[in-house]
Each structure stands twice: as C-alpha cells, then as structure tokens.
Amino acid sequence: LGAGPLAGRHVLVTSGPTHEPIDPVRYIANRSSGAQGTAIAAALRDLGARVTFVTGPAEVAPPAGVQVVAVETARQMLDAVRAALPADAAVFAAAVADWRVANAAGHKMKKDGSGILPALEFAENPDILATVSQLTEGRPPLVVGFAAETDDVLRHATEKRARKGCDWIVANDVSPATGIMGGRENAVTIIDAHGAESWPRMDKTEVATRLAARIATALDAKGQK
Ligand code: C5P
Numbered sequence: 001l002g003a004g005p006l007a008g009r010h011v012l013v014t015s016g017p018t019h020e021p022i023d024p025v026r027y028i029a030n031r032s033s034g035a036q037g038t039a040i041a042a043a044l045r046d047l048g049a050r051v052t053f054v055t056g057p058a059e060v061a062p063p064a065g066v067q068v069v070a071v072e073t074a075r076q077m078l079d080a081v082r083a084a085l086p087a088d089a090a091v092f093a094a095a096v097a098d099w100r101v102a103n104a105a106g107h108k109m110k111k112d113g114s115g116i117l118p119a120l121e122f123a124e125n126p127d128i129l130a131t132v133s134q135l136t137e138g139r140p141p142l143v144v145g146f147a148a149e150t151d152d153v154l155r156h157a158t159e160k161r162a163r164k165g166c167d168w169i170v171a172n173d174v175s176p177a178t179g180i181m182g183g184r185e186n187a188v189t190i191i192d193a194h195g196a197e198s199w200p201r202m203d204k205t206e207v208a209t210r211l212a213a214r215i216a217t218a219l220d221a222k223g224q225k
C-alpha cells in the first residue's frame with residue numbers, strides 16, 4: 001500500500017482538448033494545452049492516489065506514475081471515463097469540444113474544381129461532467145468541474161454547478177486582460193454547497209497542489225476507503 005492522504009483512493013482526471021474529425025486528416029479543436037489538468041493529476045499522485053488520466057491530444061506530456069488513457073474525441077472521452085469508474089473522486093479539467101462534425105467524411109475531402117464548397121453540419125457532443133454528475137449508480141462521491149468565464153464569473157459558475165450537478169466548480173476569469181489562458185498562473189474561486197472561496201493568483205502547479213489537498217480533506221470527511 002502506498003503512503004499519503006489519498007493512498008487507497010482512485011481519482012479520475014480528464015484533461016486537454018478534444019479533436020473532432022472533419023475527415024480522416026482534418027479536425028476541429030481548441031487551444032487547451034492540458035497544463036492545469038496535468039498538474040492536478042500529478043498533485044493527486046503525489047498525495048498517494050491511484051490516478052486515471054483521460055487525456056485528449058494535449059501539448060503538455062502526461063505525468064509519470066498515472067494510468068494514461070489517450071483519446072481524441074468527446075465521445076471517446078466519455079467512453080474512457082465510464083470505463084474508468086468507479087472512482088472516489090473525478091476532476092473534469094478537459095476542454096471538451098461542444099460540437100462534433102455530424103457529416104464527417106470517411107475519406108479525405110477534395111477540391112473538385114466545381115467551386116462548390118463543403119458545408120459542415122454539427123451535432124452536440126455529450127456533456128461528460130453532467131453525465132457523470134447525474135449518474136444514479138456509480139457516481140463518484142466527489143465530482144469537480146471547471147468553469148472558464150469572461151464575465152460575471154461567480155454568477156455563471158454558480159449556475160453551472162447547479163445545472164451540471166457537480167459538487168465543486170473551480171471557476172476562473174479567462175478574460176484576455178488576465179493573461180490566464182495559456183499563462184503560467186491562475187486565479188480561481190472554488191464554489192461548493194457552502195459558498196465561494198477565492199484563492200489569490202498563483203502558479204497553476206500551486207492551484208493543483210491546493211486543490212488536491214482540498215480533495216483529500218473532503219474524502220477524509222466522507223469517511224472510509
Ligand atoms: O459548459 P462548460 O463547457 O463551460 O463546462 C465546463 C466544465 O464541463 C469543465 O469541467 C469541462 O471539463 C466539462 N465538460 C465536459 N463535457 C463537455 C463540456 C464540458 O465534461 N462536453
């Protein structure tokens with residue numbers, strides 16, 4: 001048995017962007033680097049947890065000492081998350097694409113010289129955080145979501161917590177002026193059933209360390225392993 005406050009606990013973390021294919025060689029994606037999710041997985045590992053790390057195609061390498069499940073699309077991510085359950089806690093740090101291309105081609109699309117342009121149709125992706133939060137069987141006792149907002153952060157994040165059904169929301173202001181998106185630092189507010197707790201601006205690795213410690217405390221309070 002390992003040591004640390006999370007020894008004997010299984011924690012699931014999603015991280016990175018998803019890629020949604022247009023055809024076999026093209027995709028739609030977003031600018032998530034996977035930095036915050038990777039730091040969280042490493043911090044949970046350092047507290048002794050067994051970590052399953054479900055990651056989209058991220059820029060940052062996954063941490064050592066965790067079970068890495070690499071996926072591309074949102075639907076693959078949901079399948080991988082389901083397969084990784086049960087877990088004592090789940091942290092959804094991935095920037096999942098809201099939409100996928102409904103009419104993705106099975107072969108590389110070609111310019112045919114006719115001047116007719118392809119038209120992409122979209123379908124909504126499953127909301128992985130909401131799906132897991134609302135499981136009637138096998139819901140992790142602690143489910144943590146993120147909310148990256150640019151305005152009215154507290155109100156939007158509080159609404160998001162209720163709508164999705166998760167226990168905590170880690171909210172951050174990603175307005176361009178903050179320099180947080182793609183930067184080294186983050187300033188977050190943790191929203192739970194009791195209210196909001198704002199942390200000072202700090203390194204993303206420090207946010208991860210503090211969040212992992214808060215998860216350990218919460219699981220301790222919930223009792224037996
Ligand atoms: O609704 P919004 O995308 O702002 O919610 C962000 C939170 O929901 C993040 O924790 C993200 O990982 C999660 N999410 C998800 N599946 C989606 C969309 C968001 O798990 N399809």
